[in-house]
Amino acid sequence: MTDISATHVVPSRSAADTASRTRLAYLDGWRGLSIALVLIGHFFPVPGINLGVMGVEFFFVLSGRLMAEILFIERYPLKKFFKRRFSRIYPALLVFVVVSMIALSGTFIAFKWKAALTALTFTYNYAGILFTRAGALDHIWSLCVEEHTYVILALISFVVSGRSRVIALLGALSVLAMANGAISYWAFGMAYEATYWRTDVHIASILLSAVICLLKADDRLPALFRGPHVALVASAAAVLLFIDPVPTPIHYLVAVPLLAFAVNSLDFSARYLTGFLSSRPMAMLGLWSYSLYLWQQPFYKFVYSQGSAPLPMLAGVFACALCSYYIVEKPARAWLNRNW
Template identity: 85%
Template sequence: MTDISATHVVPSRSVTDKAARARLAYLDGWRGLSIALVLIGHFFPVPGINLGVLGVEFFFVLSGRLMGEILFIERFPLKKFFKRRFSRIYPALLVFVIAAMVGLSGTFIAFKWKAALTALTFTYNYAGILINRAGALDHIWSLCVEEHAYIILALISVVVTGRGNVVRLLVTLSLLAMANGAISYWVYGMDYEHSYWRTDVHIASILLSASICLLKHDDRLPSLLKGPYVSLVSAAAAILLFLDPVPTPIHYLFAVPLLALAVNTLDTSSWHLSGLLSSRPMVMIGLWSYSLYLWQQPFYKFVAEQGSAPIPMLAAVFACALCSYYLVEKPARAWLNRNW
């Protein structure tokens, strides 16, 4: 999934280089954990829990935290914000979709040009459930939710004044979105995709995390939620609530708020968690996470639908993702940020 660079949330005015690097490390490590859960869930599924779905929520709550800091605390200029989002997201996405159109047309995965267009216009999360789907692009629904969140949060940052008013609005919208999902799933009997691919439902994960971020920054979190083990305990409880026997709406009504709390209290977490996330393997996987996210889907489909061996397919994912990161994503972002 797309990510906002953790370097944006490191204030340059009063921190040392060492502190800045440490903060960047464990946020990238959280991102690495997120994509690791997605890859394990897709290629080596664990009975009793959908780690792929859980990994997406890890991504969303991190995005909520980072967007909360960038847009409401750092007050990053919106023009520059959207330029940087575009430069990070679109070149790699465009290359992936073109490669998928060329490589998957005529294979067992039914590839459709309309689906490709909705992926490139960030409307796949609605078009995919209402109009046209392509299995190799199904993961783009989550990217669409995140892009929509960028726009909504940017508008709120412009229109709503006062930190307290912003938090109240974010919490209200989050609760409405979570209720919307529960009603769609329980009352109207919609399946997971029709209930939880929609931005009007799934944006709750991002908005709620952003609101907790602002509360923490203003020192308005209860003292009970400030201990060194809050992040670890919250994340562990959230994972337990994502077990298959737990009804799907409960995942989003209770587990997601716990994950949002976990990612926003990483700063004060014990060394056991922040140290693990700051390890070089986790940080490197985090840096590659967007390209890994893009390229894992078609190979996952080979495993799920054709019974292909998962290890060679996973190796192919890393090969494509590393090419994407070093040949497309990183140079394109640098060139666009420098020249645009």
């Protein structure tokens, strides 16, 4: 859901501009693919596989790659980093929560003010497990994980010096988080939400991708993962591992690392893959992805719980999301970045 992307260092300004645009295009396309999976999984579910859950993982591994580039390779100033994160995330989130609280008052997914407060303070993923939740806000758990990870990665970038130490630390934290999830789910019999909504478990998806990104930047990634078809093969293998018969922890122990390799291998991919991701429909979906992510949840709840027709509900998602993007998200981000 992040919209910042690193640029390649190349000899001339025109070449740099071209490289930047190309890279942004297929990363936007990856975002577009991510939100497409979420929307298909929620409104037109495919039996035997949870495409919505998988779409969230596509988002997470992209965040890991971009955060590694921004914080550890570019060494982006932290003050500016957090200002841009706030301007990107918070205005649209605030409007979504307030409008939804008013619009959904009295419905079967009526808001609770405590749940809304936890969404706006990025504590919903734990609060939703422990004491309060609202169906139209349940998707905010993943946004909480991202925001918590931004803070952790920024702190590491400030405190830890030396790329090798950073890679070792992020790798160790990834392994601990994955083990934490597997033990919580298998040994303690905790439910999916009680296990995989938690940042101390789900942070692994982002950190693993960050580790692979840094290994790639240091030219320490094995040649096997630099082939033109790696991203496609790894993604396809991950999709197969997300089918229902595969135990949930395997999704995160095996499938997510494959997705992390896939998103970091896009730079070496064959033109047919980057061309597809860079296509205008995929790139535009990527640009709208955050607003689509915010607004799909209440409409999805009407389909899931009330049996509402999915096509009109999906049309409602796009109507609200496009209004959010062009009226709230984009102008608020531009104004805050220009004046703050």
